[in-house]
Amino acid sequence: xxxxxxxxDASAARFPNNEALRSRGNTITYAELQRRSHALAASLRSxxxxxxxxxxxxxxxxxxxxxxxxACSRLGxxxxxxxxxxxARQLEYLLNDAGACALIASQTAAVVVEDSIPxxxxxxxxxxxxxxxxxxxxxxxxxxxxxxxxxxxxxTPAIEDDPAALLYTSGSxxxxxxxxxxxxxxxxxxxxxxxxxxxxxTDRILVALPLSFDYGLSQVxxxxxxxxxxxxxNFSLPAALLQDLVAERITALAGVPTMWMHLAxxxxxxxxxxxxxxxxxxxxxxPVSVIKNLQARLPNTLIYCMYGLTEAFRSTYLDPASLExxxxxxxxxxxxxxxxxxDADGNECKPGEEGxxxxxxxxxxxxxxxxxxxxxxxxKPLPKRLSQLKREEIAVWSGDxxxxxxxxxxxxxxxxxxxxxxxxxxxxxxxxEETIAELPMVVESAAVGLPDEALGQRxxxxxxxxxxxxxxxxxxxxxxxxxxxxxxxxPAEVHLMxxxxxxxxxxxDRGALAATLAA
Numbered sequence: 001x002x003x004x005x006x007x008x009d010a011s012a013a014r015f016p017n018n019e020a021l022r023s024r025g026n027t028i029t030y031a032e033l034q035r036r037s038h039a040l041a042a043s044l045r046s047x048x049x050x051x052x053x054x055x056x057x058x059x060x061x062x063x064x065x066x067x068x069x070x071a072c073s074r075l076g077x078x079x080x081x082x083x084x085x086x087x088a089r090q091l092e093y094l095l096n097d098a099g100a101c102a103l104i105a106s107q108t109a110a111v112v113v114e115d116s117i118p119x120x121x122x123x124x125x126x127x128x129x130x131x132x133x134x135x136x137x138x139x140x141x142x143x144x145x146x147x148x149x150x151x152x153x154x155x156t157p158a159i160e161d162d163p164a165a166l167l168y169t170s171g172s173x174x175x176x177x178x179x180x181x182x183x184x185x186x187x188x189x190x191x192x193x194x195x196x197x198x199x200x201x202t203d204r205i206l207v208a209l210p211l212s213f214d215y216g217l218s219q220v221x222x223x224x225x226x227x228x229x230x231x232x233x234n235f236s237l238p239a240a241l242l243q244d245l246v247a248e249r250i251t252a253l254a255g256v257p258t259m260w261m262h263l264a265x266x267x268x269x270x271x272x273x274x275x276x277x278x279x280x281x282x283x284x285x286x287p288v289s290v291i292k293n294l295q296a297r298l299p300n301t302l303i304y305c306m307y308g309l310t311e312a313f314r315s316t317y318l319d320p321a322s323l324e325x326x327x328x329x330x331x332x333x334x335x336x337x338x339x340x341x342x343d344a345d346g347n348e349c350k351p352g353e354e355g356x357x358x359x360x361x362x363x364x365x366x367x368x369x370x371x372x373x374x375x376x377x378x379x380k381p382l383p384k385r386l387s388q389l390k391r392e393e394i395a396v397w398s399g400d401x402x403x404x405x406x407x408x409x410x411x412x413x414x415x416x417x418x419x420x421x422x423x424x425x426x427x428x429x430x431x432x433e434e435t436i437a438e439l440p441m442v443v444e445s446a447a448v449g450l451p452d453e454a455l456g457q458r459x460x461x462x463x464x465x466x467x468x469x470x471x472x473x474x475x476x477x478x479x480x481x482x483x484x485x486x487x488x489x490x491p492a493e494v495h496l497m498x499x500x501x502x503x504x505x506x507x508x509d510r511g512a513l514a515a516t517l518a519a
Contacts, residue, residue: 016034205222303320
């Protein structure tokens with residue numbers, strides 16, 4: 001099992017009639033999903049998609065996204081899931097940065113897609129879904145037509161260290177960066193995580209997180225590792241999610257802190273209390289009060305507190321048996337991986353000392369697409385004394401500050417860079433500031449993250465505006481952000497200042513600014 005589709009095909013051979021996916025009330029068995037992904041791969045190849053080509057998918061969570069990932073694996077192509085919350089400018093950037101040759105999108109998003117495509121010269125093929133009522137020209141590619149074709153078995157030229165996916169995450173210097181995830185990363189991650197979660201073929205895993213998010217995609221791959229069913233949905237309201245849990249007899253659910261905070265005070269149906277075997281959290285630490293509320297409402301459910309970063313897919317977990325004694329901990333390294341805490345001089349930290357979390361092992365990804373400089377900053381050799389290998393071993397330096405207790409359990413402290421962690425997303429303040437700079441009334445702005453129990457951090461902007469700016473300029477800034485940025489990047493607050501604090505180099509002192517805004 002070296003490639004993503006090998007992982008799936010192994011379960012399809014064992015459990016051909018098991019439900020593989022549930023989406024929008026429809027079921028796809030392992031055998032049918034295997035057939036559709038073979039057919040899609042053959043159709044994409046007939047339209048020129050081959051090894052190393054990037055295929056972007058701009059859809060909410062649904063079976064088509066998973067079929068596309070498997071089809072890309074069969075071709076040796078690279079799967080590029082785009083967050084469905086992206087607006088036209090972010091989609092355009094992603095397509096151009098990835099150099100995507102094909103895009104699969106819903107006809108319902110045609111306004112956004114058609115606004116982006118003319119400025120994306122690498123796109124030669126657009127495949128439309130949801131076209132039953134759309135009067136499209138005969139030459140337009142319809143998704144259902146592609147998967148209805150012959151399901152030919154293609155020889156896959158890829159190997160396990162080849163890229164399988166580009167997962168876009170905010171970079172510390174501005175625009176999102178495509179993390180290059182190999183087949184080895186995906187397969188090893190799925191087998192390891194499904195093992196410590198003790199997943200079984202009878203599990204029904206609700207996938208409420210976006211499939212463009214490594215944590216969301218991991219729910220599908222861990223299900224496929226054991227022949228379980230991944231039930232795809234899109235989280236909106238707690239009440240709707242609880243209905244999904246009941247209707248689909250869900251046994252496993254992953255979430256981020258914001259989601260759990262909404263659910264921790266909800267009334268969980270008795271059927272869910274009985275069926276839900278475990279829940280997992282990543283994307284930020286869960287407050288103790290939220291853990292206590294969830295324990296009270298879900299007495300039969302195991303709670304796994306985890307930590308991961310896209311650059312290493314999954315790093316740590318806390319065994320539920322240790323939860324009471326280690327509240328606030330993100331546990332220890334997952335099986336087969338090692339997590340080190342390194343100080344500024346390259347030495348391993350002692351218990352209680354703060355240092356950067358460094359991950360080594362088979363889940364370390366291949367670096368950043370089109371960004372050699374940032375790759376060299378974050379993917380670096382371990383100090384020789386920390387590695388038993390003669391050659392240099394590349395580890396990923398997370399930028400997250402952590403510390404351990406006397407027993408080696410890890411605790412999150414903060415970020416070394418300026419990234420804002422909100423609602424499970426890593427957000428670049430530079431991208432927000434660039435968007436605000438488009439308003440002629442704004443002289444300068446800076447975005448920072450302030451502690452927020454519900455979000456992890458909330459985005460707060462300080463802006464210096466021109467003397468002639470209108471009285472409602474703060475609201476106009478937020479409105480512009482709402483129009484141009486995904487909802488999770490829109491500032492919660494905008495404060496007007498006469499000047500921003502500066503450091504010795506004349507740059508905005510974000511630490512001082514955050515302290516001022518917090519006060």
